[in-house]
Amino acid sequence: xxxxxxxxxxLSKDPEATxxxxxxxxxxxxxxxxxxxxxxxxxxxxxxxxxxIWPAPPEAPNFVQLFIQVDDCAAHVAKxxxxxxxxxxxxxxxPDGDELAILLDPNGLSFGVFKPH
Amino acid sequence: MKQHAxxxxxxxxxxxxxxxxxxxxLAERCARNPNYSLRALARDLDTDGSSLSQLLRGxxxxxxxxxxxxxxxxxxxxxxxxxxxxxxxxxxxxEAVADDELPNLASDAASVLSEWEHAxxxxxxxxxxxxxxxxxxxxxxxxxxDTVNLALHRLLRLRMLEMASDxxxxxxxxxxxxxxxxxxxxxxxxxxxxxxxxIARSGSQGVRTVSITLSIPSSRAGELEARIxxxxxxxxxxxxxxxxxxxxxxxxxxxxxxxxxERAP
Numbered sequence: 585x586x587x588x589x590x591x592x593x594x595l596s597k598d599p600e601a602t603x604x605x606x607x608x609x610x611x612x613x614x615x616x617x618x619x620x621x622x623x624x625x626x627x628x629x630x631x632x633x634x635x636x637i638w639p640a641p642p643e644a645p646n647f648v649q650l651f652i653q654v655d656d657c658a659a660h661v662a663k664x665x666x667x668x669x670x671x672x673x674x675x676x677x678x679p680d681g682d683e684l685a686i687l688l689d690p691n692g693l694s695f696g697v698f699k700p701h
Numbered sequence: 702m703k704q705h706a707x708x709x710x711x712x713x714x715x716x717x718x719x720x721x722x723x724x725x726x727l728a729e730r731c732a733r734n735p736n737y738s739l740r741a742l743a744r745d746l747d748t749d750g751s752s753l754s755q756l757l758r759g760x761x762x763x764x765x766x767x768x769x770x771x772x773x774x775x776x777x778x779x780x781x782x783x784x785x786x787x788x789x790x791x792x793x794x795x796e797a798v799a800d801d802e803l804p805n806l807a808s809d810a811a812s813v814l815s816e817w818e819h820a821x822x823x824x825x826x827x828x829x830x831x832x833x834x835x836x837x838x839x840x841x842x843x844x845x846x847d848t849v850n851l852a853l854h855r856l857l858r859l860r861m862l863e864m865a866s867d868x869x870x871x872x873x874x875x876x877x878x879x880x881x882x883x884x885x886x887x888x889x890x891x892x893x894x895x896x897x898x899x900i901a902r903s904g905s906q907g908v909r910t911v912s913i914t915l916s917i918p919s920s921r922a923g924e925l926e927a928r929i930x931x932x933x934x935x936x937x938x939x940x941x942x943x944x945x946x947x948x949x950x951x952x953x954x955x956x957x958x959x960x961x962x963e964r965a966p
Contacts, residue, residue, distance in 0.1 A: 599847055619834040621846035639847040641855070670734070673857045676864035679833045683866075 591651040592635035619679030651696040719785035738860040829945040
């Protein structure tokens, strides 16, 4: 199975302001009507990635993560660990059935692996 | 019961309190390694996570032999271990176990220990009617969804909460005790605003405020904290039993030294 980048995630200290800015700039629609209250971004385009906005902790900067689709989160987390990555959030099943994990690559860049429901 | 004790007393430090030394060790290792956790420290100390968790939270007394064994695993010298054993004997004489200072924890761990939403979220998980939905949790705690999600993320990072493959959210932490060195003006304001929000949302029904002003000998000030600690333990007994737990209450006791009268010359 190939592993495409399927989502981007903006981590923002002010998620509402971020949603407002990009919504006004690009006409993106933001929908938080889901069990995590996750601000899902719909760019309205067929091309390109869709994404979302998550709150950044106060001690962290604003940043962007990429999520890579996998067929087995646990296996890819284990493989990433063997390659020198660190696990930030272990494989976790989200309320809507999707599964994700957050890792730091060996250079300290965070990314997510994601298995859709 | 998740306990939050706010107060000031003569401060133990990581140099004198082996429990604080363990907390500092955990914080330091978490800061160096985002993958590190309480379970990892337990493994390194050749003990189980539950026991270590209780030790860190002051729910289990530290015996001299335990300090010697764990101190050796930490690589401490015999002088340091002896100092900790002596310190533990001194603290063990006092009933209240409120800490005066938080160690310099990694930011995630510090947030969990100082921000009540984390403990409250873990407590909700135990309710029979728990809904794994950040919006529901936000309504229950009367905080924003973003606040819930920040707490959720921290708890997942620290392995205190698990979102299991069967959809359950599992408290991996057990009882959590948070302390604060002093009740800052910002904290007072935050507590007051939360109470106002609760009253505004649900009315004053069920809200009880007890406020008394005591004029006592300053020599008995320590007894105030001891009695508050005893009250905390008595309240925790309400969680025992087989009845379904479908209500969540927050009890806050605030102790203010208002003034100390000048002694007549």
